[in-house]
Ligand SMILES: Nc1ncnc2c1ncn2[C@@H]1O[C@H](COP(=O)(O)OP(=O)(O)OP(=O)(O)O)[C@@H](O)[C@H]1O
């Protein structure tokens with residue numbers, strides 16, 4: 128039996144404002160531990176919505192999300208917060224560093240949310256992570272005063288600081304040029320290989336998606352294709 | 367909590383101009399608050415001190431006719447002359463017993479039995495109507511501080527010696543060592559020696575009082591070693607009417623008056639001064655609260671991205687609220703600390719420039735640590751309260767909205 132980290136069953140999401148709109152129509156999806164998958168689909172197909180449900184940022188209208196054997200639906204709001212803090216790492220298109228803090232401090236924030244005070248080992252880990260993503264030379268710079276590429280690398284380091292099981296990246300290269308995009312993808316690949324973290328990458332960019340192990344394609348809130356990249360065999364899901 | 371404080375501090379420091387302005391605004395508000403509060407209470411204390419600092423708070427007599435107390439207008443000028451109207455010859459036979467009882471009352475500071483009556487002073491062909499006041503000097507000092515207010519001569523009150531006020535001395539053109547005569551209405555004059563001249567700071571007393579040995583005065587007035595008035599001061603000036611009422615209960619056949627009953631109007635004036643002080647305090651605090659609230663509301667909107675990302679990263683809702691409450695508290699606390707310094711500085715400046723001719727401050731101001739701490743505490747609370755709505759608003763923020771809109 129394969130070792131699953133994420134499993135959704137019949138995931139439905141309706142938005143009620145401004146009018147009732149079903150965005151996800153019963154998504155069944157599984158992610159293996161240590162896998163590196165991408166989620167593609169046209170704009171408005173529901174990629175971000177799905178990602179938010181997987182990351183416990185939002186609650187589904189119907190269906191279940193199980194991550195690392197925890198049924199996310201059953202958690203209280205505070206438990207959801209703690210769950211996001213410890214189990215999930217987010218990387219967003221707009222890098223969202225806190226400009227009031229330095230690069231190093233930004234990376235430490237998810238840990239400070241959890242432990243309140245700075246732990247020396249975590250600080251050590253943060254500097255290592257920043258070295259690893261290639262911004263180790265600007266630790267003390269203000270996060271508001273660094274380039275877009277540097278910000279995204281910092282955001283990646285931040286996503287990993289609490290050593291989450293799952294990394295969710297929503298178009299992390301959307302704001303970067305192709306050189307920097309490739310660098311970010313290589314970085315995610317490296318982290319996936321070396322740390323074994325499960326990564327789900329949302330992207331518009333087919334060529335970027337092709338560098339991951341698996342491409343899940345959704346359209347109008349339904350999975351229309353699920354392709355394993357390694358053996359280049361595609362198996363279309365018919366639903 | 368430490369991280370919350372760190373977030374609060376960074377958010378405040380990031381908006382330097384905004385934070386700086388509101389900080390200075392709070393400081394100015396608190397400075398005004400401190401300045402006015404202590405000035406007004408200093409003025410109140412001063413008025414009370416001038417009015418009753420050196421006059422009896424409670425007076426006990428035999429007769430039913432109420433005595434007239436020192437009543438002065440707010441600038442310290444006498445309105446109704448003290449005591450001149452007291453004409454009773456009804457003596458208090460058990461006065462020693464009552465005095466001892468009063469002295470044993472912890473609320474009472476000093477007790478002065480007085481043999482008091484009208485008479486005339488004569489020197490050459492000059493004659494003045496006076497109030498003869500027979501008191502033991504030591505006891506009298508407890509209320510009137512006579513010993514320290516002798517401007518000429520000595521304060522001894524041996525039999526045959528009298529002390530008179532500066533105004534009277536001028537009128538009859540007499541000084542220490544001069545002989546004068548004193549007579550009662552329809553009686554023969556007796557000779558006395560002026561031992562000293564006092565200045566009690568009140569024109570009427572300086573003009574009318576003739577102080578002499580109590581036994582001598584009693585003899586002169588025909589009291590047979592008795593007194594007809596017992597005067598007392600209490601420790602807490604605003605307790606005088608309760609103390610008086612209690613003693614009235616114990617001594618039903620006596621007339622017992624308190625300065626509070628006799629000075630209703632002054633008290634009303636003081637009270638309205640106090641409530642104007644409260645009104646100013648309220649509005650200054652309201653202004654501070656509104657200013658902090660609006661600044662934090664703007665700050666909350668400016669930081670919605672940060673708040674959204676913090677929530678996405680797992681900070682709990684209540685904690686975000688706390689970060690904003692802390693910002694309000696920090697602003698209120700730091701601003702009021704600076705404001706207290708400014709306010710105290712302002713008071714020192716005021717006291718140092720506004721002095722009487724003798725170099726005494728016009729308004730004696732007593733700064734109290736509790737008073738200042740209370741203002742700092744209240745302002746901190748106001749700042750925290752002001753942050754409540756911005757805090758609730760940001761705590762409720764949905765991180766997805768922020769993430770989606772970029
Ligand atoms: N809060 C919301 N209220 C109402 N409708 C929403 C809300 N969020 C998303 N939608 C709608 O749901 C649909 C899916 O949105 P979603 O953001 O998941 O798409 P996406 O695949 O991530 O698109 P993109 O590639 O442009 O980011 C869209 O039609 C969008 O307008």
Ligand SMILES: [Mg+2]
Nearest residue numbers: 174175176297
């Ligand atoms: Mg999207």
